[in-house]
Amino acid sequence: MAKRTRHIKLGLFLIVDGSHEAAWRHPDATSARGMAFKRYVDVVTTADRNFFDFVFLADTLGITSDNLPMISRNARSECYDPIVLLSALAPFTQAVGLVATASTSYNDPYQVARRFASLDHLSDGRAGWNVVTSANRFEALNLSSDDLPPHEARYRRAREFVSVVKGLWDSWDDHAFVRDKESGLYFEPSKMHVLDHRGEFFSVRGPLNIPRSPQGHPVIVQAGSSEDGQDLAAATADVVFTAQDNLADARDFYAKLKARLQRYDRGEEDLIIMPGIFPVVGRTQGEAEDRFESLQSLLHPDVGIPFISRLGGLDLSGLALDDMLPSVIDATNSSKSRQKLFVATARRDSLTIRQMFMRFAGARGHLQVVGTAATIADCIEEWVSTRAADGFNVMPPLLPSSMNDFKDLVIPELQRRGLLSSAIRTGTLREKLGLRHPPDMSHVYASDRPDELPLHSRIEP
Numbered sequence: 238m239a240k241r242t243r244h245i246k247l248g249l250f251l252i253v254d255g256s257h258e259a260a261w262r263h264p265d266a267t268s269a270r271g272m273a274f275k276r277y278v279d280v281v282t283t284a285d286r287n288f289f290d291f292v293f294l295a296d297t298l299g300i301t302s303d304n305l306p307m308i309s310r311n312a313r314s315e316c317y318d319p320i321v322l323l324s325a326l327a328p329f330t331q332a333v334g335l336v337a338t339a340s341t342s343y344n345d346p347y348q349v350a351r352r353f354a355s356l357d358h359l360s361d362g363r364a365g366w367n368v369v370t371s372a373n374r375f376e377a378l379n380l381s382s383d384d385l386p387p388h389e390a391r392y393r394r395a396r397e398f399v400s401v402v403k404g405l406w407d408s409w410d411d412h413a414f415v416r417d418k419e420s421g422l423y424f425e426p427s428k429m430h431v432l433d434h435r436g437e438f439f440s441v442r443g444p445l446n447i448p449r450s451p452q453g454h455p456v457i458v459q460a461g462s463s464e465d466g467q468d469l470a471a472a473t474a475d476v477v478f479t480a481q482d483n484l485a486d487a488r489d490f491y492a493k494l495k496a497r498l499q500r501y502d503r504g505e506e507d508l509i510i511m512p513g514i515f516p517v518v519g520r521t522q523g524e525a526e527d528r529f530e531s532l533q534s535l536l537h538p539d540v541g542i543p544f545i546s547r548l549g550g551l552d553l554s555g556l557a558l559d560d561m562l563p564s565v566i567d568a569t570n571s572s573k574s575r576q577k578l579f580v581a582t583a584r585r586d587s588l589t590i591r592q593m594f595m596r597f598a599g600a601r602g603h604l605q606v607v608g609t610a611a612t613i614a615d616c617i618e619e620w621v622s623t624r625a626a627d628g629f630n631v632m633p634p635l636l637p638s639s640m641n642d643f644k645d646l647v648i649p650e651l652q653r654r655g656l657l658s659s660a661i662r663t664g665t666l667r668e669k670l671g672l673r674h675p676p677d678m679s680h681v682y683a684s685d686r687p688d689e690l691p692l693h694s695r696i697e698p
């Protein structure tokens with residue numbers, strides 16, 4: 238097979254204690270509270286200076302279970318609104334991209350378009366939006382609803398949602414705001430475009446009350462890997478996050494998703510595929526294994542069943558920790574791709590629920606590598622060179638120590654192998670990722686009637 242070598246993209250999946258479920262209990266974890274702003278500043282400034290293209294904040298609209306034994310042992314019951322947090326962090330950083338999650342099921346496009354355009358302006362072009370459809374019914378309960386809409390309807394809404402957001406980001410041509418004191422003209426009327434959208438889910442007139450942002454369109458990330466999720470990505474996204482735990486499946490996912498781009502007249506370079514990697518780094522193999530074990534030993538058995546049930550979208554009622562999964566699994570209305578991965582792994586390796594918990598409590602179904610910097614770099618190199626990934630979303634098990642191990646040990650190894658540049662990439666997030674800058678609408682709409690409000694009804698197929 239032809240191998241390819243090129244610079245990889247690197248994101249940092251920022252969960253304040255680290256990605257391992259028990260990270261907050263570790264002796265090296267800080268005792269500062271989860272909301273302590275300085276903890277976030279320390280991590281993002283390290284990412285900023287150490288070759289990460291972006292930091293990424295996940296989000297759910299609430300506490301995603303009512304299982305008290307689990308949630309009372311979990312650190313994720315206190316977390317910031319991601320856009321607010323990244324806006325506060327932006328001035329502490331200069332280069333790193335800032336990617337926040339926002340749900341298309343529980344927002345309106347106008348608000349999301351405005352928030353991300355704002356973040357893009359105030360960070361000089363470093364904003365990214367992780368488009369999610371929300372997969373947990375407790376979010377619905379916080380947003381005046383009894384349950385999630387059906388999976389397929391969530392994705393249909395997401396498609397229209399993203400299209401409207403992009404249309405709103407095109408409300409103004411570059412340099413529309415002339416602020417000409419002499420003539421008294423604040424903006425150039427022919428450079429304004431009123432979306433005037435009416436669709437199945439949304440009715441949005443526009444324009445956005447914020448000028449076109451430095452990236453034109455902030456970077457769009459998509460993180461659902463079901464058929465519908467892949468279709469949304471192929472049609473609309475610049476970057477895909479995905480959970481893949483083995484090379485064969487990751488290569489298959491990569492090939493199919495890249496091929497799907499043709500349906501939307503897009504090329505392979507238009508979409509960057511970034512699986513997650515959960516790296517447990519040691520100076521020796523033994524040290525890495527000891528580090529992993531020190532986290533695993535802190536997992537509480539009470540968390541096992543609700544953790545697997547919630548993340549895997551699995552009904553485990555009536556089962557005990559040492560049971561196997563039932564032979565028949567009901568289709569989930571939550572995350573279809575994660576359920577598929579959990580069930581396939583459990584069946585393949587004959588895992589009990591307890592063993593599934595031990596397997597997924599750190600990496601959550603993403604690639605897990607426990608070893609030296611060379612072992613981790615080997616794995617990254619293999620995935621990138623055999624077309625399983627264009628880069629990785631790094632999930633440090635424990636923050637800040639695992640991130641420091643990654644920067645001190647793995648990053649120099651990646652640079653030595655020519656997989657990572659030795660200069661920090663600068664510019665907008667699009668430029669850092671090698672993505673196209675979307676042109677403004679001046680070439681599409683040329684008004685010859687300057688006194689009329691320019692209504693441009695438009696919806697992408």
Ligand SMILES: Cc1cc2nc3c(=O)[nH]c(=O)nc-3n(C[C@H](O)[C@H](O)[C@H](O)COP(=O)(O)O)c2cc1C
Pocket residue numbers: 294295296297338368369370371372459460461462463464465466467478479480513571572573574575630
């Ligand atoms: C790296 C990664 C990050 C994700 N972050 C979020 C998140 O912040 N909020 C959320 O609701 N879903 C998140 N998801 C879940 C997906 O966006 C998606 O909603 C879910 O997997 C259901 O998609 P599917 O049925 O298409 O597989 C994430 C998934 C991945 C792989």
